[in-house]
Amino acid sequence: DQQVKQNSPSLSVQEGRISILNCDYTNSMFDYFLWYKKYPAEGPTFLISISSIKDKNEDGRFTVFLNKSAKHLSLHIVPSQPGDSAVYFCAPIPFTGANSKLTFGKGITLSVRP
Amino acid sequence: SAVISQKPSRDICQRGTSLTIQCQVDSQVTMMFWYRQQPGQSLTLIATANQGSEATYESGFVIDKFPISRPNLTFSTLTVSNMSPEDSSIYLCSVGQGFLSVEQFFGPGTRLTVL
Numbered sequence: 001d002q003q004v005k006q007n008s009p010s011l012s013v014q015e016g017r018i019s020i021l022n023c024d025y026t027n028s029m030f031d032y033f034l035w036y037k038k039y040p041a042e043g044p045t046f047l048i049s050i051s052s053i054k055d056k057n058e059d060g061r062f063t064v065f066l067n068k069s070a071k072h073l074s075l076h077i078v079p080s081q082p083g084d085s086a087v088y089f090c091a092p093i094p095f096t097g098a099n100s101k102l103t104f105g106k107g108i109t110l111s112v113r114p
Numbered sequence: 115s116a117v118i119s120q121k122p123s124r125d126i127c128q129r130g131t132s133l134t135i136q137c138q139v140d141s142q143v144t145m146m147f148w149y150r151q152q153p154g155q156s157l158t159l160i161a162t163a164n165q166g167s168e169a170t171y172e173s174g175f176v177i178d179k180f181p182i183s184r185p186n187l188t189f190s191t192l193t194v195s196n197m198s199p200e201d202s203s204i205y206l207c208s209v210g211q212g213f214l215s216v217e218q219f220f221g222p223g224t225r226l227t228v229l
Contacts, residue, residue, distance in 0.1 A: 004156075032216045043118070043206050043220030044157070089156065093216055101172075102147075102208075102218060104157040 003027045006090055006105035014113050019077040021108045023090030026071060030092035034102065035064060035075050038087045047088075048075070080112045116141050116209050118221035126227045127197055134193045135224045137207035142187035144210070147218065148180070151204040160205075163190045197228045 005024045013019045023033075031052045036044035050057040050064045050073065057064050063076045077084055090105040117140040127133050137146060148160040160180055161169040169182040183191045194201050204225050208218040 034217065036220075041222070041225075043208075043222045046115075046217045046219065049216065100216070101159055101162070102157075106156045 004090055004092060004103050004105040006108050008108055009106070010109040010111070012111045012113060013080050015082055016079045019075075019080045019084065019110055019112070021075040021077075021088050021090075021110065023073050023075075023105055024071060025073075025090075025092050027092070027094070027103075028071070029094045030103075032093045033064070033066060033073050034091045034093060035062075036089045036091055036104075037084075038089065038107070044089060077110075080110075082112045082114050085110055085112050115217075115219045116143065116211065118207065118209060118219060120205075120207060120221040120224050122224060123222065124225040124227075126229065128229055129198055131197055132193055132195045133197065133226060134191050135205050135207075135226075137190045137192070137221055139188045139209055144187070146184065146190045147208045147210075148182065148190075148192045149206045149208065149220075151206065151223075153202070157206065160192070194226065197226075199228045202226055202228045 003026050034049045035047040037047045038044040048059050048062045048064050050066050055066050066073045087107040087109050089107045091102045093100050093102050119138045121136045146163045149157045151157045159172050160175045161171045163169045163182050163184040165184045165187050181193045204223045206220050206223045208220045210218050
């Protein structure tokens, strides 16, 4: 049972353009939604999160949008830079206190062309 | 954020042997997590490790295969026992940052290849 779906395994965009990475989920108990970025041979790095009581959270070039009724969220990166080339994971969490279990999607490989 | 290190960074092992992976954190944390990422797959939680108590394993993972130790608040080990090629994965530990924080921070991972 795949609770988190990142249906597009890869995305290629031109430097300076917008990257939009999508994530769908099925579990209505998820309270927070985290995005992680992973470079080869490194562990995932926390990027940005959004609470289920919000529909948008922005941090510099990164914005996450949440549509709770559609169980859909997206990460926007603008402008995209070559250093953004990495695998991006959507990881929702039910907030039952800190240190709750993360459920990861399969990830989207983003390639930003110079 | 916490600084997390793992040893070894990679290893190649023979079928039937065991490997112990170490995870060291630069600050005291209540809970540590062990994940596995098989080739082409997502990260899957193996178990949650509390200091001073038995680890809690996720469905599909058992203590005999993946024994975990958590002797103090900055250190944990995961052992992959009686290895088979299917155990070839990246193994990662992660930590939370406190009661009001939802983010987890990950170590660099251990890349295991079983021949």
